[in-house]
Amino acid sequence: MHRVRTLHDLVPDPYRSYTHGQRDHGHGRAGHAVRPESNEFKIARLMEVRSETGDTSTYLFILEAETEFLFEPGQFNMLGLPGLEEAPFSMSSLAEPGNNLFSHTIRHVGNVTNHISRLKPGDRLLLRGPFGRGWPVDNLKGQDILVVAGGIGLAPLRPLLLHCLGNREELDRFILIYGARTPDDMIFRHDLLSWQDSGFMKTIFCVDRLENGHGTSLHIREGLVTSFLGELDLDPLRTRTYVCGPEIMMRFVARTLLRDGHARNRIYVTMERRMRCGTAHCGHCQIGPKFVCQDGPVFEYGDIARFSDVLL
Structure with a gap:
């Protein structure tokens, strides 16, 4: 060793x-x-x-x-x-x-x-x-921004959330859905409280199973992140969605949005977990003809969902 x-x-x-x-x-x-x-x-x-x-x-x-x-x-x-x-x-x-x-x-x-x-x-x-290529943050004016995160997946999305908060005058609606297994598994508690009380960002925090007395001022609901998409009344033509979490979660979020009329090129996912060398030399992160570390880690959903080696 x-x-x-x-x-x-x-x-x-x-x-x-x-x-x-x-x-x-x-x-x-x-x-x-x-x-x-x-x-x-x-x-x-x-x-x-x-x-x-x-x-x-x-x-x-x-x-x-x-x-x-x-x-x-x-x-x-x-x-x-x-x-x-x-x-x-x-x-x-x-x-x-x-x-x-x-x-x-x-x-x-x-x-x-x-x-x-x-x-x-x-x-x-x-x-x-x-x-790598990050979250697209250009041309946000007049857009509805939906951010969906699961567990540690909130970490790569936090810079995007901070950027949007710093440019809030450009946005129309700004929504965060964040899910975790339990309240104790939620990260960035200080940020979550601030965003919940901001009056600008709509927040939905959810867990797989909610116990009484979870010891936090967060408004937490029970259920999967996908179960709350239907109550948002989103306009597919003006909504950009950014998703990070387990691949199985990203798959069901994307498929729910597609079913509701959202275009594949307006849904963005990140595939960070597959990377190793960071320079497209080792081939470990290859998805079809693309390399996550070079062409991603952020992709339009339509760019990678068609390949059999992802769960999307």
Whole structure:
């Protein structure tokens, strides 16, 4: 077994004195894509860890030796530690011009994620990115925006939600349906409460089974996310839908919307879980002729639903 050291032991002292700027509050417009011309590693320093659930945390990083880190909602980084393979993680924060802070929300379920969970503020890791094509956020004026998330799938959608909130004057209706197994499995509790009480975003929070006394001020209902689509009275011609969660959930959300007259090219899904190298070299994320890390991870539903190796 490899002995894993944090990058705190491997980076020269000048990097360790780097100071960080203001915290990202998510009020700015989404940045433009930054596609590295080479696959060079960058160094990120952990600033803060916030527990979301029993097995999920949000990690706030600063990109060292850079004064700005821009990325689109839905793009991802490859994160790794010496002696370990890398893993892909979508950003869960919104990029801001002049800001080099970013966050990832990570569930601790594998080798890389378990090692990341042991990092302390001040520790460092290696980063490549940002990569991929994110959520389309152009031409939102006059659109109805529906966001459907399941479990940890809310993390890649959070930058999109923050972008839409920052551009709320352009939107007509703005709806979030977020489902989880139990109330304890819901992430971003502070955000959920804020969005619920915003008066601008319609929120529907649901769980598979609702117990009495769930200990939260969230208005939580029992049922699957698909069971609440019918009460929204959506106009298929003006609704854009963004979906992230288990593939089985995304399939039933998309098929319900198609049945109700929504076009395939107005439904967007992300396939992040299939990625490995981030540069379309390993072939692990290939779906038909497409590579998730290069052509995605965000796709129009119609672009990938026809391939037999997805559950959509």
